[in-house]
Amino acid sequence: MDHLANLVKQSDSEAIEPPSQSGAPNPAQATHVVHHKVQPGDSLSSIFSEAGASQADLNRIMKADVEYLALETLRPGTELELTFDKQGEFQQLALDLDPARSLAYTRVDKDTFEYQETVQNTHWVSEVLKGSIHGSFYQSALNAGLSKTQTASVQKLLEYQINFRRELRAGDTFSVIVGHERTATESTGKTRIEAVSLERGNRTHTAFLFDDGNYYDQNGKSVLPAFRRLPTAKSFRVSSNFNPNRLHPITGRRSPHNGVDLATPIGTPVMSTGDGVVERVGNHRYAGKYVDINHGNAYKTRYLHLDKIFVRKGQQVRRGEKIANSGNTGRSTGPHLHFELHMNQKPVNPLKADIPTSADVPKTALKQFEKVAEYKLAVMRDAASRSNLILAGIDTPFD
Ligand SMILES: [Zn+2]
Structure with a gap:
């Protein structure tokens, strides 16, 4: 099971307003914009309070961020833009990750914000x-x-x-x-x-x-040494596939699934699929306990809904090393492991991606x-x- 089921449950009693076509709020309604430069020690919760946006809306944005976790480690100095409409209702959180990449979380209905990333040509x-x-x-x-x-x-x-x-x-x-x-x-x-x-x-x-x-x-x-294809010793049923074009059944809008869900019972050992360094260990309201591993040279992996985590931030890990037990933490409709593979900052299908396999350059190339x-x-x-x-x-x- 994946995160989508939760979205459905919580929004099916609400009327769906027509979605706005662009990620930006309608300028006629955007009467009030609060700018905030992230300071060391800031939390999104305090920033939202200060700006007059509700914790409920922050919660909805966290839900929209579950497939990205982009708000988990905001660097000091990052400029946030909170936009409110004429009625004072909070509409959008926007920020620049770097000069080529901007994010916006935009309200699409009473209970839902949508994530949108804009990437310039580089x-x-x-x-x-x-x-x-x-x-x-x-x-x-x-x-x-x-x-x-x-x-x-x-x-x-x-x-x-x-x-x-x-x-x-x-x-x-x-x-x-x-x-x-x-x-x-x-x-x-x-x-x-x-x-x-x-x-x-x-x-x-x-x-x-x-x-x-x-x-x-x-x-x-x-x-480079080969990566493991999967982070578990045994193979498990895939309960939800990687799908960048998944559609939300209610809103009909794009709602990507950036990883693959494996139907692991709670306590299943989870292994790093490659050598690397633990980049983040966290606990997200929707993603649950999670680990990000940086494998250097363009590869990262991410493991969500974990039960017990055995590694610390900054720790070196080897391919096949046990990093956690799988679980059912965060908003998850049942025990499973959500596993992501990123190449050059983009999630790719972990079951199919061209991972280092210790193979040579193909003869044709x-x-x-x-x-x-x-x-x-x-x-x-x-x-x-x-x-x-x-x-x-x-x-x-x-x-
Ligand atoms: Zn998933």
């Missing part, structure tokens, strides 16, 4: 960072201009080829191509590792991002991959030492 601009080993790889990478997150991603990409603690020597060199996501006018703050080359004596270790979203070495061999790898190697080699050479679109010549 492109990637690449930069080459070079450095050599003096002290730890970590410190050397920071010295070369990589961020802490980028350094961790690079280590993750090469950790199955090299032991960073024992096998590096002073003077070994490395080059990294970092992609920066931009809108037409500004950076979104998102970056990705597009290529790595580490020269250790006469050995070179490499990883290249390919257009299937996976990383391979120079010979087209996968550099190998020629194209070799060209990309050769080109990126040349770019990294030829970039001036420790330079920040900006190369627009080095990913695209072979598309």
Whole structure:
């Protein structure tokens, strides 16, 4: 069973008003807008009280956020916009996640708010960072201009080829191509590792991002360990499939199901499907007890309605490691595990997605991959030492 059943139960006695066509409230009715910049220690509850919006409406917004959990960790500095109509009724909560991504929770009837995400077109601009080993790889990478997150991603990409603690020597060199996501006018703050080359004596270790979203070495061999397809040891009946186009049976509006529901009895061991770091542990009114795991390099997984959680935020986990017992927490119509897989910040079907499988570049794509790898190697080699050479679109010549 999934979350939809609850929505139906609570709204079927109400008349459904015609839904507004855009996510924005009708400007003729939008007479009052409250702006609030999130401060450390703020809660949505206090922000709503201060603005004069009801806790019942906040609750309805939490319900609309259950498939996204976007409001669970609001960064200080985020600007919130609360819009009220002429009668003083609260209509919309809007915010920018970054310069390319905006969210709005808009009232569609008395009891329901709808989530809408607006994403601007973005492109990637690449930069080459070079450095050599003096002290730890970590410190050397920071010295070369990589961020802490980028350094961790690079280590993750090469950790199955090299032991960073024992096998590096002073003077070994490395080059990294970092992609920066931009809108037409500004950076979104998102970056990705597009290529790595580490020269250790006469050995070179490499990883290249390919257009299937996976990383391979120079010979087209996968550099990341396989993910498990499912987070349980046994297989369970799928009680609700991933469905980005699910329609709400009452309103007829899109109400996506961003994960797959497995009919697990309470207490079923839940495993991380890949190596990673626990990014969030929380307890949401509708999603229940949940865990988010960041697997680095574009992959995240999410586990909802858990009973007992055995990991803490910041903890490293391995593929197959038990992180929780499944449960029936939050608003859930029966015990089940809701499991999500995100690639590049988008939920994808965990049963079908192209996950790292330890497989090599498919034969049909190998020629194209070799060209990309050769080109990126040349770019990294030829970039001036420790330079920040900006190369627009080095990913695209072979598309
Ligand atoms: Zn679900």
